Amino acid sequence: xxxxxxxxxxxxxxxxxxxxxxxxxxxxxxxxxxxxxxxxxxxxxxxxxxxxxxxxxxxxxxxxxxxxxxxxxx
Ligand code: SF4
Numbered sequence: 001x002x003x004x005x006x007x008x009x010x011x012x013x014x015x016x017x018x019x020x021x022x023x024x025x026x027x028x029x030x031x032x033x034x035x036x037x038x039x040x041x042x043x044x045x046x047x048x049x050x051x052x053x054x055x056x057x058x059x060x061x062x063x064x065x066x067x068x069x070x071x072x073x074x
Contacts, residue, residue, distance in 0.1 A: 010067060011049055012056060014041050018063035025055035025064060 021039035033049040034041050041064075043049065056064045 010051065011043055011046055012051070012053075012064050012066045015063045015065070016040055018061045019059075020061050020063075022060060024058040024060065028054050028058050030054065 019040055021036065023036050023041075025041050026034055026036050030052065031045070031048040031050050033043055033045045033047075034055065035044045036042070037044075041055075051066060053066050056066050
């Protein structure tokens with residue numbers, strides 16, 4: 001996926017088998033990118049995700065993961 005002005009972007013991946021619906025990701029997301037829908041996180045505004053990693057850090061179940069590229073562009 002691409003955002004205007006950027007080469008590519010990703011969304012955090014959510015393991016719904018691990019998610020217990022605590023909602024910390026929704027509570028602490030600084031951009032409002034994610035909501036709880038039927039007790040599970042859902043990216044209602046994926047274009048707003050800043051890929052900050054707060055949701056990954058705060059999920060007590062380890063259900064959210066951001067992938068990182070090590071080394072950067074050449
Ligand atoms: S990475 Fe940051 S902006 Fe994106 S959903 Fe998680 S908390 Fe929100």
